[in-house]
Amino acid sequence: MKKLWQFIEYLLAKAALALMTVAPVRFTLAFADFAGWLIFHLLPRRARIAVDNLLAARVASDRRAARQTGCRCFQSFARLIAESVVARKQINPKNWENFVSFEASPEGLALLHNPKQGAIIASAHLGNWEVAARAVSMIRPVSVIYRPLNNPWLERELHGGRGGDQLHLISKYKASPMRFVKLLAAGDWLALMIDQHIHEAGERVRVNFFGRPCWTTRSVAMMHLTTRMPIFVALAARTGPMKFKVHLQGPIQWQRSGNREQDVLAITQSLTDEIEKVARKYPEQYLWGHRRWRE
């Protein structure tokens, strides 16, 4: 039964992707908005998670406002899929600047254009993280750690064409820290999402996000402390139809204190604070519909 449902899911996604590939961009984005609205209303449990998170984070003042922002956040996620399909077709090394701009310090921009300097990128589920990675890959090699979808057909369909000349996808299930260290040493920028709940005791650290404690990965901090490669927080906010601004905060260089766990906590909290700052600016673009704050 599960396989049958997965296959139906795959066929529906394939049909939607085929439609997006041939349809005008405006139609594709409007269709995504409608799909996001529909999913918000068809999945009340998921919608409730988003609404409850928005209220608990005090981003929305009341339930009505939380539902409005929650619905827009679902639309934002549907847009991400549509935009990513369009981006694969349209964004290339010659025209990417028509779609994406960078907001970064002069030092950050210099490192972005230095092909020999590796860096660790802490990102989050805000705006369009796919386009952000693609845009950076127009300038330099990027390796992105991602979580494969549970549906194997959908996984092949969606992630098969996600990579690029300088954009490499690494399944989190095939990842190892020493592989990451090698990529960094070779000059890659290594991107990880740091706003997901982590189950494994040795791999997580407790930080505050929107004033509430949650678990997040220790990987970024530990890779920085071990390799001394600079860290950036990179988040691509949507500023218009197929227009994005990448907030590239950094480079961050942490001085070791000698107390490993204290360093890990301080670094991870500072990265999380940066993400919160941008998420507060664009609350409707953050993925509120996942169970971020778990015990």
Place this chain on the structure above:
Amino acid sequence: MGIVARPTAASRTTTDMNRDQIIERLRALLSKQKEFKGDINAIHDDTLIDQMGFDSISILDFMYDIEADFNVQTDVADLVKMQKVRDLVDYLAGKLAAA
């Protein structure tokens, strides 16, 4: 004739450690790691670092602890070349000798 005190294990500095002592010290560091799943006593020169029994990012914890404990600074370009425990011990011995 004055009395010359012999350095004890506790008072010995990292700079005058031999290879066996470095390995012992690495074992002691590993024994403190909660997430380390390997057999500490089975570690020898030819053990592959990949197969020591690190659970995901615990290898990075180990690298951090090595730097703090041996008071050395490792270089990422050197780290990626290391395959066996021997490489790590040689590297540390070289760093300590140069200190």
